[in-house]
Structures are given as structure tokens and as C-alpha cells.
Amino acid sequence: MDAATGAPLTGGPLRADLERLYRIPLEEAGLPGALFQADPPAGTALPVPSGGGPGRDDLVERALERIAATDGEIRAWTLVDADGARAQAGRVPDGRPLRGVPVGVKDLIDVAGLPTGGGSRQLSGPGRERVPAADAGCVARLRRAGAVIVGKTTTHEYAFGGTTPPTRNPHDTARIPGGSSGGSAAAVAAGHVPLALGSDTAGSVRIPSAYCGTAGLVPSPGRLPGDGVLPLAWSLDRVGLIAATPGGLADAAAALGVVAPADGGARPAGFAGLRVGVPRGTLDEPIDPDVGAAAERAFAAVRDLGGEVVEVEIPHGWAAVAAGMTIILAECLDYHRERRASGGDALFGADVRAMLDLADEMPAGAYVRAQRVRHVLRGEALAALSGVDLLAMPTMPCVAPRADAVADGMVPVGGTEVAMAEAHLRYNVLANLAALPCGTQPLGVDGRGLPMGLQWVAAPGRDGALVSAMTTFAAHGR
Template sequence: MGSGTGAPLSGGPLHADLERLYRIPLGEAGLPGALFQSDPPAGAALPVPTGGGREPGGLVELALERIAATDGEVRAWALVDAEGARAQARQEPDGRPLSGVPVGVKDLIDVAGLPTGGGSRHLSGPGRERVPAADAGCVARLRSAGAVVVGKTTTHEYAFGGTTPPTRNPHDTARIPGGSSGGSAAAVAAGQVPLALGSDTAGSVRIPSAYCGTAGLVPSPGRLPGDGVLPLAWSLDRVGVIAATAADLAGAASALGVVSPAAGDARPAGFEGLRVGVPGGTLDEPIDPDIGAAVERALAAVRDLGGEIVDVEIPHGWAAVAAGMTIILAECLDYHRERRASGGDGLFGADVRAMLDLAAEVPAGAYVRAQRVRRVLRGEALSALSGVDLLAMPTMPCVAPRVDAVADGMVPVGGTEVTMAEAHLRYNVLANLAALPCGTQPLGVDGQGLPMGLQWVAAPGRDDTLISAMTTFASR
């Protein structure tokens, strides 16, 4: 989810932000009920298109060759199931939309017969292996569309961080790929597979996509099944998809039934009739100057293509990082309660152990408050979206930092340093809190040749509009 490590609660930045949460007037806002995860998405039962025409096994062999040639440096894979992939490719009938397409699956997501390691030693020791008998729902959806699972991509331990060691960024292996779906984004960026699954709790699909120069989609709740996935924070987690380009992402989303087949077709007339909202303060510092300039150019391009750029307000948007972190800490601590109580701290990585220790200091009332603030934020986001078709913003305020630069949990942004949680969640966590569909696509590179990302956010069930905007922008 990209939180990284943080200072102790007492007197630290999270403590100060929690104090600010208590000053938000909530009125009658209660807990958000089902936490929006069961909102009925519009058009959820979409037809899966037909296609095919690929030579059985050909793409899988190319993927395996590419992995063998490049993964010594990138290290995007926790496990490569070459023989299983070849066997599936030989049996794969033609005529389905993803027939023979090799895919990676984040190692939080169950694949029948392959261990789900979660990036953790807890799940790799004797008697603790998780070897599921059935595919997660999202993997079953992939297979039904004809895709071939090549293996499991790396994840930050239990998805509780933003660096995904030991994986490196294919654009510069001295830099992190982001996380926690860093392996999926790195595998796609390195050309090892054209498509990969990830999970996103507070940006875990979008952060590494922006850092690695790929496209990522987090659909509306209910569009992709969430069963068979190790949780980070159950009320925020969603499965997402990573692809090399917006066009590839659109094709995958259509094949998986997330959007209609027509959604991936770029609008011939550009952005005519679309209103794109930019939340107030979006480009405030700290932000890398190249990213700010690139987003300004992107908004100008939308305007040139007939779109209308509208300033919108999310008055308590500043509270999203604190509320999101509080919810993640509390729910993750609950999930790991027995494991932590059993004296297994030695099997947690140092950064995850530190985050669980921090979580143990968060009062129960803070979790309740954060969930109530969440309802306020969702209302403000939906109000902003009521007058526009989409929101646009950077995906990240910075490019991928060097591995050594984030060793202490801080990230260089715009000439200063901020906590990893602030850098990674700043533009991302609101969509999870408000259960909104969102996506990121490449926005060129900065002066160092490092990728930048542009993020789009839509109202619940407006996944077609989101994908259409992404493909339109990419084809401009």
C-alpha cells in the first residue's frame, strides 16, 4: 500500500494529524456501514468479448525467455512456473480475448497449486506454507479469458510498504519500483509480461505504475472479485490490473468484464463534452517541478481536445492520508494479531515490525474517528464529481527515488523530504477511502529520464468513462 516506515505515534507526524482529525465537524456522520465495498457498480455483468488468433504457447515462450534474460537485475518474480505455464498454453483454446497471453500475479493472490508467499518468511517456513487448491476469483476471471499464469510477482511483505525489496526499477536498477505491487509493475515495465494483477489499498497499483512507467487500473468495487487475496486492510483493499499502455489496459479490462468493449475505443472527437475537475491544491508544493509542469501540459492537452478543465474543492482532502493510515494500521494489526502475539516478531521484516508496533499505539477511538472522517471525505469527493466527469491529478509528487535515499523512510520530493506515507498516499488514498474507480497512465519522463504518471478518478461505476479518457489521452 506504500506507507513505508514512520515515526512513533507519540509526538510524531501521525499523532499531529490524528489531533487534526478530531477538529473536523462530523455532524451526524456515522460509520460508513459496509464501507462502500459492496456498492452496486453500474453494468457489473458485462459481456466478455471474443478474439484470439495467437499461436498457442508462442507468447508464453517469449515471456519466459525475457524473464530469463532480464530478471537477474530486476528481480520481479517470487516464483516462475515455467512448466505449468507451458502446460496451460498447450491446452488453451483459441478464440478468447486473452488466449495465450502470459500474465503475472502478485504474490498476495492465490493461484491454485502455487504457494502464496505474501513476501513473508511467515508463509515460507515449515508448516506455514499457503498452497491454495483454488484460484482467487480474479485469477479465475483471467483464465476464463484465456490468459496463462506465468508465476507470482513480488510484493512488499504483506503489502505493508512501498519499496518491494528485492525488486528494482527497470528504468534504473538503483531505484525502487514502488509498492506494494512493485513486482507486477516491474515485470510489465521490463517487457517480461504484457499484463499483471496487483492489489491496491492506498495506491499499491498506481504508485509502482507511475514509478515504472506502466498503466494501472483499480476498478469500482465489485468489478473484480476480491476473494483469495491476503488482506492488508479489508475495508480498503481492491484488486487491480497493470499493463504497459492505456490501450493494453483497456483491452484487459474489457476481457475481464470490468468495462464494456467500446470503452477502450478512443473518442474520435477527443474530450468534447467532458468536464475534468482538478482538486484545489493539487499542484501545491512539495512536488517535483517536472511533474507539475507535465500535469499542466496534460491539462492543456485535454483542453485542446475539447475538454473543459474545472476547479473543484474537496475541503478536507488533507485528512485523507491520516485517516487512511489510521485505518490501515488498525485493520492490519487486527489481521496479524495472533501471529504477532505468538512471538513471531523475528519473522517480520524490520519495517513491517515497526509499522505493527506503531499500529499498537493507535487508540480504538482513532479508528472510529477515521472511519467517520472517511464518510465525510466520500461525500466531498462525490460532491466534486457531481459536476464533472473525472478528476485529474498527478499519480505521484516525485519520480522513483533511489533505494539508498528511502532507507530511513523519507522520500525526496521537490527539493525537500517527506515521509513515505505522505509521498505515496498524497494523491492516491482518497480513491480507496471513497471507493472510487481510478487509473494511472504514463506521462512521459522527467529530466533524468524517469517515468511520471497522470491519474484519473471517476464516480462509482463510471469505469467506462475512466478507461475511455485514458485511451483518448494516450492516443492524442
């Protein structure tokens, strides 16, 4: 069932793709398991843009004022720790690169002394509340850089969905913000904070960033620590950053450089000499015409800036959605097995409970097959990246849909309707399956003024090239 609505996920094209997984020729390779999740490449930090220091003491107060003024409608926050944020701001010493920058934290990520609710009744109420004694590693690193934690942002329950109720899209409150890091993206898009933490299993930082018009960065696995983060699917999960644009990209780059050391290789200025690969079939239908046209303009802009745009092949790219959903279902079922066995099933939302029921019916062999297909997809992605510096594609094939339009689990795309899993994972899940750094940034708006997104994907450890491309593209007003 679809995580947002309970609509069947395995009907139609997705069911056919699951069956097609068994027709992919495979070598006798073992399971990739966590696929380098614990092996971050060694390297140096990205250059840290100037930004900390005097003049930032009032940022937290201004953030709290904006939240108080507009979050009654946006509903991006589950908890605002105003007193704690003010106290933190007063203790940050000068000279920290993110001194005084207010940050939101997805309510899947631990902040010491604040409850981690995961968007679920499972972790709320007497005897069930989870109040960690220590910060998650990613939060601790942000604090050391001088950032101030303002509070917890909403998440779809256990990150298992793409809508993040009750949060609304700041560009049109009748529309969804995307998910599962919808609260973090909405908070940044609404101007509450310039930076927020999210998690990304199959696009959960990039999807809401594209829908809400923010930037999203998902570093190479291991660069941002995953401890203290409630899992959705342990072998795919990563922590990411969501930032305002264009100026907020500097904060995101600073945060990435401070808390997630990047490759030390040379990063060319601009796109001169860079080869950018576009996977074959990227702009095939279904896709919103405005999204396709914006992507074509982006590729032309790369050429204007001195880059070369070439078509690349990922032969089994069609299998990414089916393989990704199979892995998510199996790993999420394993994580929640004890809760279900102990009689806590009624505390799950209907959509998550339906997904877990579906996972219960899935044969164990499907998970094994999906992990082996994942190995094939990673090899194909690396082969494509061996001839180019970056991959580029739209982040989403559509703009944020109205909440009432996705009530049946389908998303309007290019004049037709497709399952939410297909729409949301189409361009996004491959980077998780292949353990590649990726990011999204705004690509203008459609005819209704709704944001569109451009996604970049780099080779393992090439986070610096990713950030360089994003900041260059933003700096030229593209």
C-alpha cells in the first residue's frame, strides 16, 4: 500500500517491475548489505564560506518570530524550543563558522532533552515517549560549528511516506510539501530557518526540497553520522541538509564542510571542462511539460557555462523503484517487528500499518533479489560516472500536487496519473541504492508559480564537485 494513502503499490507497473527483477541476469555476487554505509572516504574539509561572527546574534530571535507568525498555517514544527534556543545562542563563542545560524531538526533525529516522536503515536503518550539524553552525531557536529537548534520539524510517520501530514507547502497551502522530511523543507521554504536536517532513504530530503523550492544535500554515506536517527531502511538511510536559496547554499556548504569532510580533489571553477551526463530516457513521459522544458534549459545553461552535456546509459534504471521499495518494505518490517508482536499495531497510522502488512506478505527471496539487483544498479551508475563528472536530471517529474489530488495514492504527472512511489522515487532512489552523493536545487517555477527542482549526482566521495556545481549554477541565476 502507498505510505501516504493506503493505495496499492504493487498494482500495475510496479507489480510488473517486481516480476521483471527476476529476469535480470546476475553474477554470483554476495549481498552488498549496507553498501559502504560505514566507510566514508578519507579527505579534507570543504572550504568554509565566511558567515559566522558578529551580527548573527539576532538570527534566532528573528526565526522564533517568523515561526510564531506563520506556523499556525504551515504546521512545519512538532516542537519549538524557544527558551533552549535562546540559551544556546547566548553561549556560542565567536569564530564558529555557523555561529548563531538557527537550525530545524527532523523529528526522526535525536536532540538531547527533546522528545523524538518520529511522527508516530508509538512514541508519544505516557510510558512511550522517547527523550534522548544525547544528541545524534549530526546534531552534535552542527552545535560544535555554532549552529543553534530551534526545535523539531514534522516527518511522515517513521519516514514511511511522501506527504508529511499535517504540514502544508508554503507556496500553496492546498498542496503537500512532500516527504518524508516535509517539515524541514517547509520550515526552510517559509523562512523560519535557513538550514534544517532531514533524512533521505529514497529521496526524502530531495523530494520535499524540490516541491518547496529549497536546496537539499545528501552527502556520501558515512559523511554525516547516522547514530541517533530512527531508521526507515538501515541500508539506504542517510542524513541530509536542507537549505534556503540562493544565500542559504553558503550555509549548507559551510555546514557540509564542517560536519561532513569532503574529497580533497581539485574542484574546477564553474562548468568549464566538466562533462555532465543525462541518463537516457530521463525526459521521457510521463513528465510535466514545464518540468521537461526547465530541465532542457538547465542543460543548455551548463553548456553556456562551458560544460559538456552527454547522454549516458543506466540499462536497468527502470528497476530502481521496484528494488528500492522491496528493500524498504523488508527492512522497515524487521525494525518494527517487535512493536507489532507486542500488540502495538493499533498505534500505527493506517497507511504505515498497511505498508507493514504488505511487507509481511512479501517473500524473503524478493529482498535478496532486490539487494542483488541493487549491486547491478550500483555498477551501472559507477560505469556511467566513469565517463562524466556528474549526472543531472529533474528531481521530480511534477510539481507539488494538491493534497486532495493524492488522496487515492496517485499523483498527477504530465496529464496522467502515476502511483506516488513511481512519481517520488523515479529520479531519486538510484542515488540511495548506489550510495552516491546527491543534491537538488530550485529550477524556477512552472506556469502556476510552483517550484521545480534540478538534481545532481556525483561519484562516491565527490561531494565537493557536487556542491561546486550547485553553487555555480545558483550564482549564475539559473
